[in-house]
Amino acid sequence: MDIDKARAGSRLGLSQALSLVENGLAFSTEEEGQVIGITGAPGVGKSCLVDQLAQAYARNGEKVAILAVDPSSPISGGALLGDRLRMESADLDDLVYMRSVATRGETGAVPSVVADMAAVLKECGWKRIIIETVGSGQAEFRIAAVADTIILVEAPGMGDAIQSEKAGIIELVDIIVVNKSDLEGADATAANIISALSAGSKDIPVMQVSSHTGDGVTYLVQAIDEVADSGTSRAQWRERLASQWMRRMSHHPNLDSILDELESSQINIGEAILLLEVEQ
Amino acid sequence: MATPLRIVIAKPGLDGHDRGAKVVARALRDAGHEVIYTGLRRTPEQIVRTVIDEDAQFLGLSSLSGAHAHLFPKICKLLQESDVGHVIVFGGGIIPTADKPALFEAGIKAIFGPGTSSTQINDFISTAAAKDDAGCGAESDWHWGD
Ligand code: B12
Ligand SMILES: Nc1nc2c(ncn2[C@@H]2O[C@H](COP(=O)(O)OP(=O)(O)OP(=O)(O)O)[C@@H](O)[C@H]2O)c(=O)[nH]1
């Protein structure tokens, strides 16, 4: 891949390199960087929060890249990528790069190519990378396959949050943000979360933020730098493995023909899996 | 599955009519494309930045306020200056027939008015995607319809 143009700082070169990787080319890098994952249910304000964070970093003179994931239609294969609507800072500031990503053939809130796209960004000097996942329930934590720091976003009036212990998921979360703190009920939501967490062993900061007024954003930026990097946990390794497994399937050159044969009952699932395992 | 086309749908200027743009965005998604919608009131510079960051092959502009005559050519010019003259630009909204020749001249490849069906738009997209001289910076004077 001709990544020199991108390395030299060309936005167009970067965009084109990201497309190649998105279309299946593998990429890895030795360059360091911090990948911040923003996850949470649909409508809690993830995109607005990402916009606030990007503005905060840019104000400090720091470059920040955003990868925002939205679901593809399993029927048409098309996607409406609307996160940009809420991220006006992205098309105003040279320090901010924003790219919309569709899940394409994959299930899960973060497609496997995102890890390699983040690697391209690191390689090209973007050391802060924010990933917004598809709006997802608590059972979905594929973001752990790529993010170093995971922020779970909640909002008042979005139903009872955090069945954390049950799902075993909380060990993956670094910070919980109660967004929309300008709305009624934010205090109660935060209190509920804190009491639910108190049973557990991990000390997770719970912060109130308003992505409309900007309240609390400065503290969140500090907290993101303060959470200790606890290394890669077992649960994280599990997500990485699942992600690569998924990639193997969704980028398999014979996937279409295997699906055709399944559809017309020429093979069964067991045979299909054997076909996927054939090295290409 | 073939790689989807990436299409930016943008509302330049102060025009607040967004129904048409949203209808078009959904129609393109349902035809299997990846559609990035910018939202209202974007400047030409913001729109060009979006096209570059998103590595889009197509840019669709929607205008119902009468500002097309000024904004559409300005955007085409900026795209060419930014090294993305390969991007195929098309538009729609309330655009008088008399204004079309100047827009085609500026590099816009199709203009769709009220009542346009998604089939018409998709026919244009697949025809233009198969051409290698449909970019807004191409020498060719090919365009869709009249
Ligand atoms: C609904 C409407 C409104 C709504 C808008 C709601 C919204 N969120 O969109 C409201 C009430 C807010 C409104 C306000 C105004 N409006 Co008004 N409005 C209309 C009306 C009646 C229908 C527009 C519409 O939604 N059509 C339905 C959609 C689906 O159709 P469409 O937008 O034409 O899109 C289709 C095609 O044009 C094409 N298309 C459109 N964009 C694109 C883009 C691409 C890439 C492609 C491929 C195709 C494409 O495909 C679509 C599907 O077929 C039109 C009159 C009319 N018949 O067009 C006036 C009209 C557009 N409004 C007009 C005016 C003047 C105004 C106001 C300035 C004040 C006023 N007099 O009401 C304000 C300004 C608002 C603003 N900030 O810009 C004028 C514009 C005159 C002009 N351009 O010379 C019109 C034409 C009415 C008229 N005859 O005077 N309006
Ligand atoms: N009052 C208030 N509203 C907010 C706040 N943050 C976001 N919103 C609103 O919440 C709605 C959803 O915001 P988004 O940022 O699009 O939410 P999201 O989580 O990215 O949504 P999906 O990407 O669809 O999952 C929008 O109408 C926002 O304006 C906030 O801090 N306060």
Ligand SMILES: [Mg+2]
């Ligand atoms: Mg969002």
